[in-house]
Amino acid sequence: MSKVILVTGASSGFGKFTALELIKKGYTVYGAARRLEQMKELVQQGGFAIKMDVTSEQSVADSIATIIKKEGRIDALVNNAGYGAYGFIETTNIDQMKRMFEVNVWGAIRVSQHVLPHMRKAQSGSIINISSIVGKVSTAFLGFYAASKHAVEAISDAMRQEVGRFGINVSIIEPGAFSTGFDDVVLKELEEVHPGPAYQPIVDSFIPYFRNMYEKAPTPEPVVKAIVSAIESKKPKTRQAVGSDAKGGIMMKGLLGDRTFDNIMLGQMKMK
Numbered sequence: 253m254s255k256v257i258l259v260t261g262a263s264s265g266f267g268k269f270t271a272l273e274l275i276k277k278g279y280t281v282y283g284a285a286r287r288l289e290q291m292k293e294l295v296q297q298g299g300f301a302i303k304m305d306v307t308s309e310q311s312v313a314d315s316i317a318t319i320i321k322k323e324g325r326i327d328a329l330v331n332n333a334g335y336g337a338y339g340f341i342e343t344t345n346i347d348q349m350k351r352m353f354e355v356n357v358w359g360a361i362r363v364s365q366h367v368l369p370h371m372r373k374a375q376s377g378s379i380i381n382i383s384s385i386v387g388k389v390s391t392a393f394l395g396f397y398a399a400s401k402h403a404v405e406a407i408s409d410a411m412r413q414e415v416g417r418f419g420i421n422v423s424i425i426e427p428g429a430f431s432t433g434f435d436d437v438v439l440k441e442l443e444e445v446h447p448g449p450a451y452q453p454i455v456d457s458f459i460p461y462f463r464n465m466y467e468k469a470p471t472p473e474p475v476v477k478a479i480v481s482a483i484e485s486k487k488p489k490t491r492q493a494v495g496s497d498a499k500g501g502i503m504m505k506g507l508l509g510d511r512t513f514d515n516i517m518l519g520q521m522k523m524k
């Protein structure tokens with residue numbers, strides 16, 4: 253029997269490429285996102301597209317009910333929907349950050365809450381939560397996005413301990429920078445950021461650094477491979493950093509003291 257897999261955030265980036273790869277491998281794949289029109293390729297390749305907003309309880313409930321009615325089960329869930337909103341602690345617009353937490357944190361929890369009862373009943377399943385290198389480290393200007401991904405990590409660790417007894421695996425993927433639609437959304441969110449004169453010069457030097465990093469960023473295949481491996485493995489890695497920047501950054505944070513790490517990061521991000 254082919255696995256039934258739900259991938260959130262399947263209209264772009266990691267989610268889209270993961271869904272396409274899983275379809276190619278013969279799985280029954282449901283891609284979910286708000287932009288149905290961006291999931292045409294997924295449908296053409298034999299997958300199913302569902303319009304879902306992870307911030308809406310009703311939308312998530314209806315989407316999962318539709319899949320269960322048709323398939324009777326969901327074997328794997330990839331909680332991938334998410335985005336980055338950046339800002340300084342002193343001047344940030346709290347509502348903007350709450351909206352991001354609603355997607356990155358509560359969205360993943362909401363979808364999991366609707367899927368877990370079915371996995372528990374089946375006594376099997378896999379949940380893969382997409383975190384980030386900033387689920388492990390935090391840097392100036394990215395503090396809120398990092399907090400949302402630290403929350404994803406903490407909740408994933410607790411979830412793994414809670415649902416392991418029901419035969420359900422929980423894995424965390426921690427990508428570094430990869431070329432997706434991520435940077436466009438960050439730059440769009442930055443239009444709402446008005447940091448004031450004390451912080452504006454930092455933003456002005458950060459933006460070219462950020463653009464340049466994403467222009468050079470690798471394509472998402474390694475992340476797709478890590479997600480597919482977490483779905484297919486009987487005993488997947490609990491967490492996996494993907495990309496040399498993610499592996500290096502997390503290792504550096506573990507080895508260096510806070511102040512040395514701060515200095516290196518501020519220099520690298522052109523924020524000194």
Ligand SMILES: NC(=O)c1ccc[n+]([C@@H]2O[C@H](COP(=O)([O-])OP(=O)(O)OC[C@H]3O[C@@H](n4cnc5c(N)ncnc54)[C@H](OP(=O)(O)O)[C@@H]3O)[C@@H](O)[C@H]2O)c1
Binds near residue numbers: 428435
């Ligand atoms: N690319 C990177 O460098 C990078 C690095 C580390 C971690 N990540 C994480 O990887 C995940 C995927 O991002 P990506 O890089 O593939 O970016 P992306 O290309 O912008 O894709 C983000 C996906 O999230 C979906 N999404 C956003 N808000 C949503 C909502 N309210 N309800 C449902 N879906 C929603 C979008 O779909 P719609 O807009 O159609 O709803 C889109 O399909 C995110 O969690 C991100 O934080 C990315």
